[in-house]
Amino acid sequence: MSKRLKNRDIAGLCERLADLLEIDGANPFRVRAWRNAAETIAGLSQSVADLVEKDTDLTEYPHIGQDIAEGIRSLVTTGNLPPLDEIAARVPPELADLMQVQGLGPKGVKALYEHFQLRTLDDLERVAREGRVRELSGFGAKKEGALLDGIERLRAAGEQRARLADAESVAVPLRDRLAETPGVTEAAIAGSFRRRRETVGDIDLLVATGDGDAVMDRLVADDDVERVVSHGSTRSTVILGGGLQVDVRAVSPDSFGAALLYFTGSKRHNVALRQRAVDRDWKLNEYGLHDGEESLEAESEEAIYRRLGLDWIPPELREDGGEIAAAEKGSLPELVTADAIRGNLHGHTDWSDGKDTLEAMIEAARERGHDYIAITDHGPRVRIANGLSPERLAEQADAIDALAARYDDITILKGCEVDILGDGSLDLPDDVLARLDIVVCSIHYELRRSRAEQTERVLRAMENPHFMIWGHPTAREINRREPIDIDLERCLEAAAERGIAVEINAQPKRLDLCDTNARLALEKGCRLAIDTDAHATHHFDLLRHGIDQARRAGATAADVINTRSATDLRGVLRSRP
DNA sequence: GCCGTTTTCGGCCCGACTGTTTTCAGTCG
Numbered sequence: 001m002s003k004r005l006k007n008r009d010i011a012g013l014c015e016r017l018a019d020l021l022e023i024d025g026a027n028p029f030r031v032r033a034w035r036n037a038a039e040t041i042a043g044l045s046q047s048v049a050d051l052v053e054k055d056t057d058l059t060e061y062p063h064i065g066q067d068i069a070e071g072i073r074s075l076v077t078t079g080n081l082p083p084l085d086e087i088a089a090r091v092p093p094e095l096a097d098l099m100q101v102q103g104l105g106p107k108g109v110k111a112l113y114e115h116f117q118l119r120t121l122d123d124l125e126r127v128a129r130e131g132r133v134r135e136l137s138g139f140g141a142k143k144e145g146a147l148l149d150g151i152e153r154l155r156a157a158g159e160q161r162a163r164l165a166d167a168e169s170v171a172v173p174l175r176d177r178l179a180e181t182p183g184v185t186e187a188a189i190a191g192s193f194r195r196r197r198e199t200v201g202d203i204d205l206l207v208a209t210g211d212g213d214a215v216m217d218r219l220v221a222d223d224d225v226e227r228v229v230s231h232g233s234t235r236s237t238v239i240l241g242g243g244l245q246v247d248v249r250a251v252s253p254d255s256f257g258a259a260l261l262y263f264t265g266s267k268r269h270n271v272a273l274r275q276r277a278v279d280r281d282w283k284l285n286e287y288g289l290h291d292g293e294e295s296l297e298a299e300s301e302e303a304i305y306r307r308l309g310l311d312w313i314p315p316e317l318r319e320d321g322g323e324i325a326a327a328e329k330g331s332l333p334e335l336v337t338a339d340a341i342r343g344n345l346h347g348h349t350d351w352s353d354g355k356d357t358l359e360a361m362i363e364a365a366r367e368r369g370h371d372y373i374a375i376t377d378h379g380p381r382v383r384i385a386n387g388l389s390p391e392r393l394a395e396q397a398d399a400i401d402a403l404a405a406r407y408d409d410i411t412i413l414k415g416c417e418v419d420i421l422g423d424g425s426l427d428l429p430d431d432v433l434a435r436l437d438i439v440v441c442s443i444h445y446e447l448r449r450s451r452a453e454q455t456e457r458v459l460r461a462m463e464n465p466h467f468m469i470w471g472h473p474t475a476r477e478i479n480r481r482e483p484i485d486i487d488l489e490r491c492l493e494a495a496a497e498r499g500i501a502v503e504i505n506a507q508p509k510r511l512d513l514c515d516t517n518a519r520l521a522l523e524k525g526c527r528l529a530i531d532t533d534a535h536a537t538h539h540f541d542l543l544r545h546g547i548d549q550a551r552r553a554g555a556t557a558a559d560v561i562n563t564r565s566a567t568d569l570r571g572v573l574r575s576r577p
Numbered sequence: 578g579c580c581g582t583t584t585t586c587g588g589c590c591c592g593a594c595t596g597t598t599t600t601c602a603g604t605c606g
Binding site (some may be wrong): 027028029030031032033034035061063064065066067068102103104105106107108137138139141143146191202204230231232234235236239247249263265267271274279285286407431458 | 578579580583588589590591592593594595596597598602603604605606
């Protein structure tokens with residue numbers, strides 16, 4: 001067995017193969033087949049390498065047939081993807097990188113390669129700077145400039161997608177400004193943003209108006225817009241100052257629902273819906289649901305779904321993961337909402353690394369109508385965060401008791417965010433943990449240990465009867481730190497067996513567990529805790545980011561322990577020995 | 578190359594925008 005491949009690596013190689021096939025002029029449907037497979041693999045919660053090891057039949061998964069399953073099996077066991085090796089003999093693999101340049105597609109890459117023998121971004125940049133790209137038929141001076149721009153942008157942004165919360169902070173104000181343009185009746189952000197994916201590649205902004213030109217003129221004049229990529233009367237693309245790309249589309253108000261549906265996606269969800277329309281001899285596009293020339297529905301998403309025999313599907317579920325079958329049977333889950341959350345089970349105060357006092361945190365929870373709040377400052381291992389020794393924890397308990405006497409409308413739960421040490425022991429002794437209402441156990445150090453060690457570490461920690469909630473289980477930080485290498489499936493099984501709840505940490509940089517792993521946790525029978533991990537009072541407002549991912553995982557209120565009343569909560573928390 | 582209460586063969590989305598091509602190809606979403 002060669003180096004263990006992650007799903008992302010496998011999906012990346014499938015994408016690369018698709019790029020090369022496309023440059024080579026292969027059957028476009030064959031190209032798409034590899035892209036579809038890449039998407040399936042990237043969205044899978046289980047590790048494909050694990051599945052191969054266990055001899056699972058990969059053709060069970062959508063868009064993976066005999067050939068691709070065989071290729072993946074070979075890739076995992078030998079490190080080679082035979083069709084990739086085969087095409088690499090004819091098409092230099094580096095050419096796939098050029099496909100990343102905006103405005104450059106397979107035809108362009110092929111022409112550039114054949115004419116200039118260029119292979120890399122550096123090659124392309126040199127030829128473009130020398131003004132020779134325009135020698136090629138189909139390329140002109142403008143295109144040459146656009147490619148240089150594209151190269152620069154690619155180098156600046158890398159492959160990183162923007163975190164949802166970051167994108168939100170610029171996209172929502174822009175939406176609101178466009179909504180004020182005369183003639184606009186509605187404005188909404190669609191795309192992966194509306195599906196609440198943890199990161200977004202760009203923003204799809206939809207505006208209902210009778211005057212598209214007015215909106216587009218307003219858009220390109222906006223202060224946040226740094227560059228205009230295209231500017232039409234129904235569609236424009238701009239790049240904002242921070243590098244985020246925004247596609248704006250103007251549609252007439254009477255087809256807003258159809259457009260919202262269409263541009264919310266996902267692509268696969270749309271394909272499945274359109275197929276459903278075709279099955280009924282209808283046609284579904286961004287302008288509406290049509291029977292021949294006649295428009296059946298267009299104004300609202302609900303009506304279109306209904307006409308197709310489906311319940312309205314929440315955007316978070318529109319990933320072609322069985323939601324259409326569920327909507328047909330009327331068995332879509334009733335997804336958890338922020339309103340259902342009765343309290344936060346993981347948060348810090350200035351006793352450790354929080355910014356605000358115990359009292360301020362309690363007040364903030366009360367203002368938000370919470371029934372309870374858990375105070376879970378760090379245990380002693382996290383020295384840099386001023387982690388609490390048993391003595392200081394006891395002092396804090398007294399302080400909490402004194403404060404609790406003043407409130408009859410909120411229950412204050414005494415807790416701790418305990419560190420899972422390298423050997424799987426916890427950083428506070430059992431007799432101290434036994435006195436706490438809430439014990440969140442998390443990993444903060446020794447993140448680079450082997451998969452076997454990491455798995456053993458967590459399984460051992462879970463043997464401690466006081467382990468109640470597994471905090472930010474994979475320790476990943478979006479765009480910054482990879483998740484720890486661990487047999488998550490096994491750990492989730494252990495958590496389910498022992499009644500340990502698994503956290504969805506709502507900090508925008510964490511979102512840990514992520515959507516697919518949270519779905520896996522539910523499949524394994526785990527309960528979830530959606531926590532803000534608040535380090536300041538305003539962090540309570542981050543809760544919705546955790547809710548988003550829980551909804552994407554298909555979680556209902558019943559799946560989430562902090563939707564329970566304080567009394568019920570004690571019942572579902574791990575029972576004491 | 579995948580997929581199948583139409584099918585194991587014949588489908589697989591298509592419209593908007595740009596640039597250069599004088600009527601449309603390439604790219605994108």
